Amino acid sequence: MELNEEKIGVSALRDEGASLNIFSVHFSAGSHNKPSLSAWPSHIVPLGQRVELQCDSHINYYTFKLYKEHGNPIPQIQGRPLQKKFALNPVTSAHAGTYRCHGFDSHYPFKILAISDPVEIIISGLYKKPSLSALMGPVVMSGENMTLSCVSALQFDMFHLSREGVPKGHGLPSVLSHNGTFQANFHLDPVVQAGNYRCYGSFRNSSQLWSTPSDSLYLPVI
Known part of the structure; x- marks a missing residue:
């Protein structure tokens, strides 16, 4: 059991306004028991578009609950039971953030069995x-x-x-260039992958709110 997972579960329940003494937090050993959380079609979502969050597991949990960590909760999803999928449509800047899926026991609906790894939802087009x-x-x-x-x-x-819509690395700090613009140089090595590349800008106090993407740049590798 990882200590930070238990803290996150308790924090999320507190944010929901639930009485903590009716919940039991129990984690089964091994990461293979965790539910998974994915975002489709991508976790970079243009402002006003749709993203579908899906909880899944090979274990037959009684139900899943989705939580947005930190910041403003989303009332439509925070701690409410869902049938594996939930669509955010249309997304706003308030939907940007980190999400986790909680799996609950089939016999004890107030017992959290496991918590998924986090998925970060980034809203672009700001x-x-x-x-x-x-x-x-x-x-x-x-x-x-x-x-x-x-x-x-x-x-x-x-x-x-x-x-191809998937972030590479954790981003680079902006540097003032000699002509007064701001830039970052991304070094692709040691193996360059062919594909369509785009870049985005963001500000420090809202790191999950990104600019409109640059025009696509296709790199062929021959």
């Missing part, structure tokens, strides 16, 4: 898009490195790179 370019040309030879530069006139604190 600010003007940056631009993305390849510094070493539009084609990558197999085995070569590549640097992608994300640039914006806005003073973002961080830039983020994605490939």
